[in-house]
Amino acid sequence: MFFLTHTEYQMNWRIKILNLIDYGFIPTMLDTLAPQIIASGIPARVTAVHKERYELVCEYGQTCGRLKSSVYYADCSESFPTTGDFVMISFNNSGDSQIIKTLPRKSLFSRRDPTPGRGEQAVASNFDYVFIMQSLNNDFNPKRLERYVTLAWQSGAMPVIILTKADLVQDFTPQMQAAEKVAPGVEIYAVSAVKGTGLDGLTGFFKPRKTIVFLGSSGVGKSSLVNTLAGKDIMAVNEIREDSKGRHTTTHRQLIMLDSGAMIIDTPGMRELGMWEISQGIGEVFGDVEQYLGKCKYIDCRHQTEPGCAIKAAIESGKLPLERWSSYLKLLHEAEYSYDRDAYLLNTRKRCKEITKWAKQNRKYRGIH
Secondary structure, X not given: OOOOOHHHHHHHHHHHOHHHHOOOOOHHHHOOOOHHHHHHOEEEEEEEEEOOEEEEEEOOEEEEEEEOHHHHHHOOOOOOOOOOOEEEEEOOOOOOEEEEEEOOOOOEXXXXXXXXXXXXXXXXXXXXXXXXXXXXXXXXXXXXXXXXXXXXXXXXOEEEEEEEOHXXXXXXXXXXXXXXXXXXXOEEEEOOOOOXXXXXXXXXXXXXXXXXXXXXXXXXXXXXXXHHHHOOOOOOOOOOOOOOOOOOOOOOOEEEXXXXXXEEEEOXXXXXXXXXXXXXXXXXXXXXXXXXXXXXXOOOOOOOOOOOOHHXXXXXXXXXXXXXXXXXXXXXXXXXXXXXXXXXXXXXXXXHHHHHHHHHHHHHHOOOO
């Protein structure tokens, strides 16, 4: 029997996956895979997630798939796919394909799962830009924006702030200034999907093989912007309510290919944006705060009543606004609390399962039914 080497397998896939490259696939993603994985599957990208069923695109076009239980449930070592992920699948031409491997991610936006005890929730992956969207009329909230930007920097991609519905506000200068204050160094655009205001400034992001994830609360105009950029009605859009707020339209995360060759991952509005891992992102958003850390007189300074505290001195001199320091502490404490709480719940559930299993085995041994 003739067997191809690992290198030969990779060369073959490079020939076969040309269409998937248009979806952002990078052939080197296969370099770390074992030869048997490459031999038993083909690469695909997740375009939508519906509970336990996944929409996929691969060299054969659109298909659907389900997770291989022995890989994702029994072993529990494989990352569950989310929209935007590249995966290896065992292709089935007559039914659902089988997802056998999640490939390494170049970026990932995640938050604390709203359901207690479930830990981290992956929202989208493998994108180049994060469009953080807030509307200029009633949705604009600097504190919420601060949280989104922190998680966006943590994702590994570049955040961009999009302030929508500019046609509903006569003067949005205050909102622009507030956004600049909480997100230093981040590009900010005020746009109107209805009148086309400000959209020319976004064209540089929508290049072939680039992926942009849209994030924001319900009704900020994500679907309207998708339709405007696509030049056709791809997404359902509801009318503005009487209180000038938008209505929720997107029901699940999905990846959309535009005629330009760029891709958009549209996400449902998030009522909660719980902090999770933010070690890198918080440094990008709060560089003005962290510049004073490590400069106190005492190494173990708690920044409260200790003499020679650099944080206290900066606040008292007006160089560091007290509001910025408070926001910094709040996000850090929330992330630490979320992680500790969910880790405790996960460990408790695991221990309960072990006790239940032991009890069943013990009853069986003793002849109790």
